[in-house]
Structure formats: structure tokens, C-alpha cells
Amino acid sequence: MQAINAIFSKEFKSYFYSPTAYIILALFTALGGVFFYLTVSGFVQASFMDQMRAAQYRMAPQTLNVNLMVIRPYFYNLALISLFILPTITMRLYAEEKRTGTVELLYTTPISPAQIITGKFLAALLFYVVLLLPTMLFQALLFVYGSPEIWPVISGYAGLILMGAAYISMGLFISTTTENQMIAAIGGFGMSLLLWVVGWGAQFAGPFIGDILNYISIINHFEDFAQGVIDTSHVAYYILFVSLGIYFSLKTVESVKWRA
Amino acid sequence: MIHVEGLTRFYGEKRAISDITFHVNKGEILGLLGPNAAGKTTTMRILTCYMPPTSGRATIGGYDIFEQSMDVRRITGYLPENPPLYTEFTVSDYLGFVAKIKGVPADRRKNAIDSVIEKTNIGDVRGRIIAKLSKGYKQRVGLAQALLNNPQIVILDEPTVGLDPKQIIEIRELIKNLRGEHTVILSSHILPEIEQTCERVVIINQGRVVAEDTPENLTARLAGGERILLTVAGDEEKWRRAAEKVEGVRGVEIVPADGGLLNIKVESERDIRTELARLTVTNDMDLLELKKETFTLEDIFLHLITKEEAA
Numbered sequence A: 001m002q003a004i005n006a007i008f009s010k011e012f013k014s015y016f017y018s019p020t021a022y023i024i025l026a027l028f029t030a031l032g033g034v035f036f037y038l039t040v041s042g043f044v045q046a047s048f049m050d051q052m053r054a055a056q057y058r059m060a061p062q063t064l065n066v067n068l069m070v071i072r073p074y075f076y077n078l079a080l081i082s083l084f085i086l087p088t089i090t091m092r093l094y095a096e097e098k099r100t101g102t103v104e105l106l107y108t109t110p111i112s113p114a115q116i117i118t119g120k121f122l123a124a125l126l127f128y129v130v131l132l133l134p135t136m137l138f139q140a141l142l143f144v145y146g147s148p149e150i151w152p153v154i155s156g157y158a159g160l161i162l163m164g165a166a167y168i169s170m171g172l173f174i175s176t177t178t179e180n181q182m183i184a185a186i187g188g189f190g191m192s193l194l195l196w197v198v199g200w201g202a203q204f205a206g207p208f209i210g211d212i213l214n215y216i217s218i219i220n221h222f223e224d225f226a227q228g229v230i231d232t233s234h235v236a237y238y239i240l241f242v243s244l245g246i247y248f249s250l251k252t253v254e255s256v257k258w259r260a
Numbered sequence B: 001m002i003h004v005e006g007l008t009r010f011y012g013e014k015r016a017i018s019d020i021t022f023h024v025n026k027g028e029i030l031g032l033l034g035p036n037a038a039g040k041t042t043t044m045r046i047l048t049c050y051m052p053p054t055s056g057r058a059t060i061g062g063y064d065i066f067e068q069s070m071d072v073r074r075i076t077g078y079l080p081e082n083p084p085l086y087t088e089f090t091v092s093d094y095l096g097f098v099a100k101i102k103g104v105p106a107d108r109r110k111n112a113i114d115s116v117i118e119k120t121n122i123g124d125v126r127g128r129i130i131a132k133l134s135k136g137y138k139q140r141v142g143l144a145q146a147l148l149n150n151p152q153i154v155i156l157d158e159p160t161v162g163l164d165p166k167q168i169i170e171i172r173e174l175i176k177n178l179r180g181e182h183t184v185i186l187s188s189h190i191l192p193e194i195e196q197t198c199e200r201v202v203i204i205n206q207g208r209v210v211a212e213d214t215p216e217n218l219t220a221r222l223a224g225g226e227r228i229l230l231t232v233a234g235d236e237e238k239w240r241r242a243a244e245k246v247e248g249v250r251g252v253e254i255v256p257a258d259g260g261l262l263n264i265k266v267e268s269e270r271d272i273r274t275e276l277a278r279l280t281v282t283n284d285m286d287l288l289e290l291k292k293e294t295f296t297l298e299d300i301f302l303h304l305i306t307k308e309e310a311a
Helices: A002-017 A019-056 A066-090 A092-100 A103-108 A113-145 A151-176 A181-203 A207-216 A232-259 B040-047 B069-075 B091-101 B106-119 B135-147 B165-176 B191-197 B215-223 B236-244 B273-282 B297-310
Strands: B002-011 B014-024 B029-033 B055-060 B076-079 B153-157 B183-188 B200-205 B208-213 B226-233 B249-256 B261-268 B286-292
Touching: A002 A019, A002 A113, A002 B091, A019 A066, A019 A113, A066 A113, A066 A151, A066 A181, A092 A103, A092 A113, A092 A151, A092 A181, A103 B076, A103 B091, A113 A151, A113 A232, A151 A181, A151 A232, A181 A207, B002 B040, B014 B040, B014 B200, B014 B208, B029 B040, B029 B191, B040 B055, B040 B153, B040 B183, B069 B076, B076 B135, B091 B106, B091 B135, B106 B135, B135 B153, B135 B165, B165 B191, B183 B191, B191 B215, B200 B215, B208 B215, B226 B273, B236 B249, B236 B261, B236 B273, B273 B286
Parallel strands: B029 B183, B029 B200, B076 B153, B153 B183
Antiparallel strands: B002 B014, B002 B055, B200 B208, B226 B261, B226 B286, B249 B261
């Protein structure tokens, strides 16, 4: 436990020891802010138009649903930004250690590959949660000026974190296979995008393959969360995904030791 | 303390080391000497459990490097050729991290760190970021890392490479101070370094052990005599005739140089510097320079390798 904690805190701290963390944080917050502004503006315009129409036809204006029109699309936007940002969090996790030779320290001290991988995974996940914090502030504004339901917000963040964990486990795996951070980043991004769009092909494939593609697609499992539903089958999907990512990371670390 | 038997390691088709066998006693400093790519680093990486051997076995402090790898790592400190530093950390943050992964309990961590900082004399930079330190300090931080948690075994891969002469002397002194308390293996491709710090030397060439002995015996065995260099002003033939009468002389080689000077190389069975000096002066010649040639690593290798091929 002390070893996992050591790796975890070292990894988390080193994000903030380099400018990258601040750039990523700034970028994520700016993008999250722009998307938030756009969705809220769209909502404001829609409700304004609705009031005009109501006044024109002398009927009561509709109450537009903030959850449906702002929060749900906003979670999709956040999922999309995460897709682009997460590979930059995971690229250095292992590739950096290999490039600078610090793996020699890790492999010759009494600490197991499982502890190394777990510590690194948790550090990246916590950093992702930190990235999400400013967007929570944005959403808090909605509660100040309106009265949306809180539950879809909570489930939406749960979904984002689970999806992020899945992407991180995959990025970590890719980072263990190379000592070049660029390759790790591009590979991570390519794989993430592929897993995102794979569901789009489902409608053209046969029923059986279509189901499989739909199941694999990482974003399909996110939809329910954005709508305020936490379905255990989707939670299970993400947990399975993370376990596989960590398992493969472990296997590469162990096999690289053998092949050297 | 360390028993290595028949270690062999392949990288794909290429054989890096072959049947490496040696022993190190408790408290001893052993030098692994060899040219670049001889297999020193591979041997050390296997002993520190960084990678397994293709065949052969080794035990460290009674633990098998393969079966009880975690126990081996617990009692071993290792400084790789490139110190494994997280350069964005400060020295004390870095050592704190190493203490944690080495399993030093929280209450002893501060003492453990303070003690290696003192041993390696890096107290004045403990709050600095490692990336900003000089090569010499980085090397010492690397050494501090290896010594953390007071390991019984210390393995150092080329600890003085890339340092300036003053730093080399400091590191050498530091290593000498480990004698007795720690069992040390250190590698180098520089003979004087090994001579000054190690009690025993294992010479590796092309992945094989070619010799194992004390530095003194090695030099003596190799030399089988002395080589003396002189610069003399005088007559060539006269000097040669006088020198060949001295007991123990095996060969005289004279190369005339500018200004009537002679560069002379004498091979002999024993140290005959005083005789040569005297004969030069008694023959009315001027002695400008006289020195005993020290054998370089090159000589040792040439000697050992040619001997090996002849056998």
C-alpha cells in the first residue's frame, strides 16, 4: 500500500512540476467554458423565442427543461473534449520512465509491476477529476439561476469519470509499449477515437456483429449516464474495460522485462 | 555474499554474456573491469533483478535472484550507468520517494534520508531541483539513492563516468568508505580506478570472464617484468653496450630524436631505474627523463586476449 501510494503521489505531483498540467488544465477549462456558454446561449435563445411566440398567440409559455437542453448535451461535449485531452494525460505515464531510464530504479526496488501500474492509473484518474472540477462550477451556475434536477448531474459526472478511467487504462497500456511520448499520445488518441466511432458502423453491419460493435463502442455506454440513469450493465462495461487495460499494461511491463 | 554461477544472457540471437562466474565475500569491494559492451552492465542488471538471465544462477545474501527477487531487491542498492533521477523533483523529494518505494517505514524515513545526504555530501543542494544540478551532484544524488535504506549489497555501474577529476576523487573516497560495512560491486573501464578502490578484480571481455585476481597480482602477472622509459643525451651505441651489461635487462630499444637526444625503452625483469640512472651518468651522458611505465587497461587486455587465443 505504501508503494502504491508512493507511485501515486509521485506521479500526481509530477503533473504539476511541469507546465503541461497547467496547459491541459487551462485548455480543458477554456473548452469546457466555451461549450457551456454555447449550450446555455442556445437555451436562452430558445426560451426567449418561446416566450415571444406565447405572447403572440396569447398562451402560457412552456417551461423548457434545463436538464434536457443544457446539462445532457453539455455532458456529451465534455465527453468529446475528454477524448482529445486524455491521451495527453496518459502519454507520459510509462514512456517517460523508459526514456529517462528511471524504470531501472522501479524494477530494482522491492515494488511489483502491479503496484507501479495501479499507482500510475490512480494518479492519472485523479488528475482527470481535477480537470472536471471547473466544469462543475459552471454547472453550479445553473442551480443558482434555475432549478434543474441534481441527479442527472451526479450520474453524468459518474459516467464521465468511468469513461475517463477506461480511456486512461487504455492510454496507460499504450504508454507501456513505447518510450516515445508522441507515439503514446497519437496511439492513445487513435484508439480512443476508434472505440468511439465503432458503434456508427453498427447500423450497416448484420444484427449479430452490429450488436457487438454497439457493445464495444465506448460512447454508447455513456448515454444513459448523461440522461441521469446509472445502469449496472454500463458500469460493468467500464469496469471490464479498465480491468483489461490494466491487465494488458501489466503483461507488457512483465514481458518487456523478459525481452529487455 | 554474492555467488554468480554460469550466467548467460541472450538479446535475441546475440549473446551478451556467457558463463559468467564469480564470488564476492562479505564486506569486499569487487571491480568488474572491461571495455565498453563487454557485458558489465548486463551482468549488473541481472544481479539487481532488472532482468532475468537466459541461463545460470546467482544468489545474493543467500537469496536467489530469480526465485526470491523481492528479497534480493530489499538488500541491494543499485546505481545504473545513467542515474535514475526524476529531474523535476527536488533532491529531498526524490529521496523521499525512493525511501517509500524501498519500503523504509515512515518513522525511520527522515533519518534514512539524512544519513545518505550526509554520506554523499549533498546537504547544500537538498532543496534544489535535480535538473539544475551539475553532473557531479546528479551522480552523488544517484549514489545517495543507491545507499538509501543501508543495503548490504551496493552495485554501481560506472560510478565515475563523465565526472571531472576532482569529482572522481570524491566519489572514489566515498566508495572506499563503504568497505566493510557494505559489499560492493563496481564496474569501470578504467584500470587505475579499479586499482585504487577494489580488493579484487574480475575482467570481462566479449561477455566472458578472462581473469579474476587482486589488482596487484594482475598487474604483476601481466607485466612479468618492468618497462622503463628514458630520455638521454649522448652516444647511442655506448649507452646500449653499457645497458646490456646490467643484470636482468631483456631488451633495449633506442629511437634517436632531435637535438642529439635518445628516447630509450628498456624491458627488464625487475625495477632497474637506479642502475640505469647511474650508468648514464658514469658514462658522461646527461639524463633528462626517467620513468617506469604503468600498464594501461589496453595492455592488460591485449595480453589477456592474446594469451586466451593462443591457449
